[in-house]
Amino acid sequence: MAVSRTIFIAGAGIGGLTAALALAQRGFRVVVLEKAERLEEAGAGLQLSPNASQVLINLGLQSRLNSRAIIPDAVSIMSARAGGEIARLPLGEAVSSRAGAPYWVMHRADLQAALQAEVSDNPDIELRLGCQFEDAAPHAKGLTVVQRSGTARRQDVALALVGADGVWSTVRSHLFPQAQPQFSGLIAWRGTFEATQLPREYTSRRVQLWMGPGAHLVAYPISGGRRINVVAVVPGTWNRPGWSEPGEVAEIKNAFAPSQWPPAARMLIGAVDEWRKWALFAVTGLGAWSNGAVALLGDAAHAMLPFAAQGAGMAIEDAAVLAKCLGESRHDEASAIAAAMQRYARLRRPRVARVQRAARQAGRIYHLTGAAAYARDLAIKAMGPQRMLARQDWIYDWRA
Ligand SMILES: Cc1cc2nc3c(=O)[nH]c(=O)nc-3n(C[C@H](O)[C@H](O)[C@H](O)COP(=O)(O)OP(=O)(O)OC[C@H]3O[C@@H](n4cnc5c(N)ncnc54)[C@H](O)[C@@H]3O)c2cc1C
Known part of the structure; x- marks a missing residue:
């Protein structure tokens, strides 16, 4: 295939x-x-x-994911103040039939492995591991993309470049050097445990969302139900970049003190023996997502707080x-590619900004204290599961 039809992507994350x-x-x-030598967990x-x-099903991934993804029956909304469940939103069939596609929970490594396997089977895609994007410059036929593998530098001509290189994006810092990720003042602690460690009521096929004073906790099964994934979000000042800093068990146990959190929530915290933590950063209000034949995608463009799980x-x-915008651009000239990139950004920005706002708002609601938490719990109970589920329609019903 001609070089001019080649698109470079920086970053082999999910995006x-x-x-x-x-x-x-x-x-x-x-x-x-991908700068990493191999795609790690x-x-x-x-x-x-x-x-x-x-989207993943349309790309042919369903058979690879069927054995790895779990379709949870429900989301249990739990309140630390109330000591247990205050509402249960049906997922499973209720969501699949309403939205026409399943709600899945899975291990991130399983999704990454399925995507990588699909990529490896595709003769039109080349994955260069251990190869870091360094720079890009406009060229008569598109762009020159500069890469580094160890000490070796390499240049290629590309039709376009997509910066999918995450929250600390090098592509973004080339395009918009003034845009910096903002620390949220919150830290996510993550760990897993064997499902057999706790009674069935704690490990069944549902997502548990525990809301409490200044913090929250999410738990759900992964790895075919053999393990339970736990995420605890707490305030803090530690704000180093990275996804995998080891966390002190005593520190997270203290954050979920018995005076404020019921035994059922503390049991989930106690079951995890190895914690990893990462500081939560967001990228908001980026003036543009594209410049000429270069565009940003995923966390590079809009890293968000994870509270909408989106x-x-x-x-x-x-x-x-x-892909739709570039596929529909009838010409490979630089101006047509730039117009397609702009169209992509125009289509995506309002929706992503709304999801970012929804995530921020969810965090504030989850962490309420005192009378406000009491009022929140009453409002959730009064709304009922069907109305709560309907509030997600604008997110779930989206189609490309
Ligand atoms: C606690 C937590 C829970 C979450 N839960 C959910 C959830 O339930 N559902 C959900 O939808 N989202 C969730 N998210 C968000 C989700 O993890 C991210 O939004 C998503 O992984 C972003 O994917 P990405 O491909 O844009 O970036 P990344 O996954 O960060 O991938 C970027 C890739 O680029 C590579 N890279 C970086 N620089 C270069 C370079 N110069 N050259 C080459 N390669 C480079 C990196 O090595 C990496 O592989 C959660 C996030 C957090 C923090």
């Missing part, structure tokens, strides 16, 4: 790999640059709502829309 498959499906040749669980799962979902949606 970059999905974009590679979506672009290849539209007839492009794709080169994915980063993070733990991931919830993927129907807006994201249908960060990866939005990266997956971005990938589908970007």
Whole structure:
């Protein structure tokens, strides 16, 4: 295939790999640059709502994911103040039939492995591991993309470049050097435990969301139900970049003190023996997502607080829309590519900004204290599961 139909993607995260498959499906040749030598297990669980799962299904991933993804029956909304469940939202069939695609929970490594396997089977995609994106410069036929593997430097000509290189994006810092990720003052602690460690009521096929004073806790099964993924979000000042800093067990246990958290929530915390923590950063209000033949995608463009469980979902949606816009651009000239990139950004920005706001608002609601928490619990009970589920329609019903 001609060099001029080649699109480079910096970053082989969930966004970059999905974009590679979506672009290849539209007839492009794709080169994915990934600075890591191999795609390692980063993070733990991931919830993927129907807006994201249908994109993956359309890319042919369902059979690879069927044995790894779990379809939870429900989300249990639990209140530390009330000491237990205050509402149960049906997921499973209730969501699949309403939105036309499943709600999945899975290990992030399982999704990454499925995407990588699909990419490896696609002759139009080349994944360069251990290869770091360094720079890009406009060129008569598109762009010159500069990469580094160890001490070796390499340059290629590309039709376009997609920056899917995460919250600390090098591509973004080239395009918009003034845009910096903002620390939220919150830290996510993540760990897993064997499902057999706790009684069935704690490990069944549901998502548990525990809301409490200044903190919250989410738990759900992964790895075919054999393990339970736990995420605890607490305030803090530690704000170093990175996904995998070891966390002190005593510190997180103290944050979930018996005076404020019931035994059922503390049992989930106590079952995890190895914690990893990462500081939560967000990228908001980026004036533009593209410049000429370069565009940003996923966390590079819009890292968000994870409280709507949509960060990866939005990266997956971005990938589908970007591929559609580029696929529909009838010419390979620089001006047509730039116009397609702008169209992609125009289509995505309002929706992503709304999801970012929803995530911030969810965090504030989860962490309420005192009378405000009491009022929140009453409002949730009064609303009932069907109305609460309907409030997610604008997210789940999206189609590319
Ligand atoms: C606690 C927590 C829980 C979450 N839960 C959910 C959830 O339930 N559902 C959901 O949808 N989302 C969730 N998210 C969000 C989700 O994890 C992210 O939004 C998503 O992983 C972003 O994917 P990405 O591909 O944009 O970036 P990343 O996954 O960060 O991938 C970027 C890749 O680029 C590579 N890279 C970086 N720089 C370069 C370079 N110069 N050259 C080459 N390669 C480079 C990196 O090595 C990496 O592989 C959660 C996030 C957190 C913090």
